[in-house]
Amino acid sequence: xxxxxxxxxxxxxxxxxxxxxxxxxxxxxxxxxxxxxxxxxxxxxxxxxxxxxxxxxxxxxxxxxxxxxxxxxxxxxxxxxxxxxxxxxxxxxxxxxxxxxxxxxxxxxxxxxxxxxxxxxxxxxxxxxxxxxxxxxxxxxxxxxxxxxxxxxxxxxxxxxxxxxxxxxx
Numbered sequence: 827x828x829x830x831x832x833x834x835x836x837x838x839x840x841x842x843x844x845x846x847x848x849x850x851x852x853x854x855x856x857x858x859x860x861x862x863x864x865x866x867x868x869x870x871x872x873x874x875x876x877x878x879x880x881x882x883x884x885x886x887x888x889x890x891x892x893x894x895x896x897x898x899x900x901x902x903x904x905x906x907x908x909x910x911x912x913x914x915x916x917x918x919x920x921x922x923x924x925x926x927x928x929x930x931x932x933x934x935x936x937x938x939x940x941x942x943x944x945x946x947x948x949x950x951x952x953x954x955x956x957x958x959x960x961x962x963x964x965x966x967x968x969x970x971x972x973x974x975x976x977x978x979x980x981x982x983x984x985x986x987x988x989x990x991x992x993x994x995x996x
Contacts, residue, residue: 869918869993877912877967879987881905884976892968894945902973911945912967916993920961923996928952928967931989937979940987942969956996965991 881904882890888902892909918924928942944951945966971987973979 866922866995867917867919869916869924869995871917871991871993872915873912874915874964875910875913877969878910879971880907880909882971882973884973884980886973886976888973888976889970891970894949894968896968900970902971909968912942912965914965914967914991916959916963916965918959918963918993918995920959922959923956924959925992925994925996926954926957926965927992927994928969929990929992931987933979933982933984933987935978935982935984937973937975937982937984938987939972939974940969940989941972942967942989942991967991 877892879890879892880898882888882902883904885902888900890898890900890902892898892911896908896910898907898909916924926944928944930942931940932938942952943949944954945968946964969989
């Protein structure tokens with residue numbers, strides 16, 4: 827026969843209470859929450875029209891600048907023809923703010939150097955900050971070419987000069 831003393835009854839009751847409370851205290855709970863976000867389309871650029879500086883005189887230190895509507899001026903500009911401005915389309919998330927930076931370029935052996943400039947978005951600027959990206963955003967670019975070494979440019983048959991356009995979200 828079992829000995830049901832008060833001491834044993836209290837022990838068993840305490841153990842049962844501990845087990846019962848442990849079942850309720852260890853119960854897990856889960857819920858679902860939301861994280862908000864804003865998807866931003868990656869920026870892309872496409873050259874719609876390549877810049878054409880026209881015919882240039884290969885004379886050291888001579889310059890030719892192409893501005894609004896392709897107008898050319900400077901001692902290196904040869905002939906009466908106009909140049910062609912570059913047209914670069916920028917795509918991204920409409921309404922977002924972007925920074926635009928133009929970087930000077932040069933021909934392969936640095937016979938010629940070129941400083942691009944913006945014609946629409948701030949004429950003559952090379953850096954713009956806080957430009958609101960439009961649904962159809964196009965840059966119009968001109969710039970100034972400087973002949974560093976005309977004889978070397980002719981010897982190397984230089985027909986182009988590089989420059990860079992950087993567009994980044996703020």
